[in-house]
Amino acid sequence: MDQRLTIITLGVSDLKKSTDFYETKFGWKKSEFSNEHISFFILNGIQLAIYGRNELADDATVDSNGNGFKGFTLAYNTKSEKEVDQLIEELRKKGVEIVKEPQKVNWGGYSSYIADIDGNLWEIAFNPFLELDERGNVK
Template identity: 50%
Template sequence: MSLERRISIITLGVSDVGRSTEFYARLGWAKSSASNDNITFIQLKGTVLGLFSRASLAEDAHVENTPAGFAGVTLAYNVSSEIGVDAVVKFVVSCGATLIKAPQKVFWGGYSGYVADPDGHLWEIAFNPFFPQDEHGHVILPD
């Protein structure tokens, strides 16, 4: 047996589902009618973003809900140019994100910056000249 190379849902544990839902709505990401007061689902291209209480998510997974800090995970939003990185970072910050690292040329040859959503989940906004995108904005990895 092997698994298909896909992720169905990425669920972020958040402190306030309503507040987080409002933040992502300001980005233009509409919640699905499958959402309720306890969880928000947002249809993305090829996957779903879930927003769920951090405490409830920890309870469901049977793990301790430890204080927030760097969780060793970032989410990435790739664009097709350095100018695009600057524009996206400016927009997300205007929607309520916190600027963590201003966009800049990076050691691996690209250009990126970091922002945090209202719960501190890190998003890297990046232009990677080595990972082109298809007509739908999906990253194309080399074979």
């Protein structure tokens, strides 16, 4: 199996509201492959898909019940601590829930956490040990 990730699919409670969150709060654009049942966002070679939680559970043949910490986070890495602060302030002004304020962390970086409308956690972080190219991709 090749070492790669193609699509991350988030099961959401309301597809329309979740799609709106990513479009208006993050400023992302849906791809042309989106339709009334699923939204796709192309992210530096990986796709983020937004799909109904119950439909996603049905597709995987598992129960859709569950709450609390989901056991994973998504990360958006920046090129500086200042960029983390700026991004968090922009998201705060848009009404995004800030779960953890930006701060120095024990692993040597600087990070904050926000939540989307389904409680999926996004870490907004500067990692001084992670080399990013000019587009923000990991080198």
